[in-house]
Amino acid sequence: MSEAPSTHARGWQRLLMLTVAGVVVVHSAVVGLWLSPDNPIRESVGSSFLASYVNPYFQQSPRAMDPGVQYADEALQIRVRIRDESGEPVESEWVDLTAAAIDRKGWVPTRMDLAARTIAVNLNAAIQDLPGDLRPQVQEEVPDDELRNLEVALQDGGATPVETARYFASSFMAVQFGTLYATGLWDGTVEQVQVRVGLRRVPDHAEREDVRLADEDFEWFDLGWRDAIRANEAAQQAFDQYVER
Amino acid sequence: MSAAATRPGFVETAVDAVTSSRWSLYGLAATRIALGLTVAVQLIINAPDRGYTWGAGARWGLPLRDTGVWADWPMWVADAGPVLFTTVYLATIVAALLMAVGLFTRWTTIATLVLWMSLFVAAPLIETGGDAILRMTLAYLVLSDCGARFSLDARREAAGRRRPLRERIPGWWIALWNNVAVVLIAHQIVMVYVGSSLWKLESDRWVDGTAVYYPLSTEQFSPWLDQLGWLYGWAPFVLGATWSSLVVQFVFPLLLLNRSTRLVAFVVLTGMHLGIGFLMGIMYFSMVMIAADAVLVSDDSWRRAARAVRTRRWRRGQVSDRPDAVVTPERL
Numbered sequence: 323m324s325e326a327p328s329t330h331a332r333g334w335q336r337l338l339m340l341t342v343a344g345v346v347v348v349h350s351a352v353v354g355l356w357l358s359p360d361n362p363i364r365e366s367v368g369s370s371f372l373a374s375y376v377n378p379y380f381q382q383s384p385r386a387m388d389p390g391v392q393y394a395d396e397a398l399q400i401r402v403r404i405r406d407e408s409g410e411p412v413e414s415e416w417v418d419l420t421a422a423a424i425d426r427k428g429w430v431p432t433r434m435d436l437a438a439r440t441i442a443v444n445l446n447a448a449i450q451d452l453p454g455d456l457r458p459q460v461q462e463e464v465p466d467d468e469l470r471n472l473e474v475a476l477q478d479g480g481a482t483p484v485e486t487a488r489y490f491a492s493s494f495m496a497v498q499f500g501t502l503y504a505t506g507l508w509d510g511t512v513e514q515v516q517v518r519v520g521l522r523r524v525p526d527h528a529e530r531e532d533v534r535l536a537d538e539d540f541e542w543f544d545l546g547w548r549d550a551i552r553a554n555e556a557a558q559q560a561f562d563q564y565v566e567r
Numbered sequence: 568m569s570a571a572a573t574r575p576g577f578v579e580t581a582v583d584a585v586t587s588s589r590w591s592l593y594g595l596a597a598t599r600i601a602l603g604l605t606v607a608v609q610l611i612i613n614a615p616d617r618g619y620t621w622g623a624g625a626r627w628g629l630p631l632r633d634t635g636v637w638a639d640w641p642m643w644v645a646d647a648g649p650v651l652f653t654t655v656y657l658a659t660i661v662a663a664l665l666m667a668v669g670l671f672t673r674w675t676t677i678a679t680l681v682l683w684m685s686l687f688v689a690a691p692l693i694e695t696g697g698d699a700i701l702r703m704t705l706a707y708l709v710l711s712d713c714g715a716r717f718s719l720d721a722r723r724e725a726a727g728r729r730r731p732l733r734e735r736i737p738g739w740w741i742a743l744w745n746n747v748a749v750v751l752i753a754h755q756i757v758m759v760y761v762g763s764s765l766w767k768l769e770s771d772r773w774v775d776g777t778a779v780y781y782p783l784s785t786e787q788f789s790p791w792l793d794q795l796g797w798l799y800g801w802a803p804f805v806l807g808a809t810w811s812s813l814v815v816q817f818v819f820p821l822l823l824l825n826r827s828t829r830l831v832a833f834v835v836l837t838g839m840h841l842g843i844g845f846l847m848g849i850m851y852f853s854m855v856m857i858a859a860d861a862v863l864v865s866d867d868s869w870r871r872a873a874r875a876v877r878t879r880r881w882r883r884g885q886v887s888d889r890p891d892a893v894v895t896p897e898r899l
Binding site for chain 2: 335357359561
């Protein structure tokens with residue numbers, strides 16, 4: 323404790339103090355409930371009610387903050403259909419966007435080195451959340467003007483609006499990231515992008531003597547071809563520096 | 568009048584405890600310095616990448632932002648032109664450094680919070696686990712008197728070049744909000760640790776003592792896999808790291824009840840975070856957690872530690888003055 327200019331509280335000071343204490347207690351209780359695993363108190367209050375208070379500023383998750391929950395490597399690859407200077411469409415090889423980040427990784431990696439892997443993590447999760455019989459639909463080639471039909475088909479097939487929105491947000495980011503990357507990497511106009519996400523689980527601890535993660539193959543999931551999502555010139559110029567790095 | 572009649576009641580005692588003194592001033596100062604340096608160092612390291620990490624080139628991440636919880640936050644930094652964006656970026660570094668050294672502390676703390684948030688909302692996809700804690704601890708620090716110790720403001724005040732805050736604002740008011748900040752930061756830390764341990768207890772891998780093996784085997788969380796792969800497969804290391812982390816987090820609130828165990832908790836958790844930061848390549852997260860934990864070290868503990876250092880230096884002949892009862896951490 324520090325210096326103590328003691329004071330006898332006046333009535334309004336006591337009232338203020340008690341009000342502040344009440345706010346602190348309620349805030350602490352809500353954040354505490356938000357962070358706790360499922361339990362009867364949390365269920366009775368309701369997750370959506372808690373979320374309405376903690377989002378966005380106090381938004382947090384033990385799982386997001388705990389690196390100990392990561393049990394797999396996830397990867398992001400793209401290939402593109404690009405129209406070169408002769409006007410001929412050319413299909414590129416697959417490019418691994420996560421491998422470059424691994425090569426640069428140190429104990430203080432740059433933020434951007436998280437990007438490709440985080441896209442892969444989000445997209446893998448979004449695809450896993452879709453009902454299994456709907457996943458082949460996102461593997462079909464879909465031009466921009468038919469994406470709305472895909473959205474309707476997913477929801478008609480049983481995907482919730484949240485699952486559908488999460489899938490579209492994740493795939494949109496992957497396609498735009500891929501477009502920016504390919505535009506910076508190759509000459510020509512990128513017309514279409516295909517995204518592939520991979521996942522390989524760490525072998526069980528009991529098998530660690532016999533098999534390592536590096537020996538495991540990725541399980542790949544290819545999304546269908548999508549129209550490129552080009553960014554404005556300023557965005558592309560800024561992103562080119564990432565590709566050149 | 569009886570003694571009972573003159574004895575202050577619970578509310579009166581509580582009001583007096585919260586408004587008569589500012590708690591944990593040295594701890595708050597340590598938190599302020601560590602968070603300021605963490606923000607500044609991150610931005611300096613990422614400066615060559617700023618244009619596509621938080622600037623115009625980061626707009627590919629907008630769908631996540633627009634479907635997520637940050638949709639209503641203004642995006643003025645990412646929408647600014649390259650010159651304004653770079654100016655804001657540099658201003659964030661300067662604000663964080665000024666906050667760390669404690670110059671115009673309250674204003675630079677607010678500036679660091681606002682500017683950091685402006686960058687953060689431009690690229691929520693690349694947030695790390697420490698960002699949520701950083702965001703909340705910075706907000707609570709704004710309420711506190713975190714510039715009262717280890718700061719240029721305190722030096723200027725001692726030299727008579729700055730008018731003390733308590734001459735402008737009632738002391739009880741400053742103390743009230745400072746102590747609210749300490750309670751909120753401490754509660755946040757406790758909830759993170761306890762919440763995390765409860766989640767872990769629901770996982771078979773944490774309970775059977777193998778959980779740490781898995782992230783340390785991945786490319787994402789293992790920058791030293793080639794050099795230390797043998798260690799990550801060694802069962803005693805994995806078991807020790809898994810269970811010690813689980814136990815320390817679970818009993819953390821109990822360790823806070825006693826002064827000596829509180830110090831033990833701080834030392835153990837600092838070691839744990841440094842280990843996690845180094846082995847898993849997530850040093851920012853570790854620095855933020857260590858910074859927040861520092862609030863839990865009381866001013867008395869800081870003074871005792873300062874006195875112990877001073878005594879040792881006096882015995883070695885490095886200082887001539889015999890240590891007395893008023894040794895402070897500022898004057899070792």
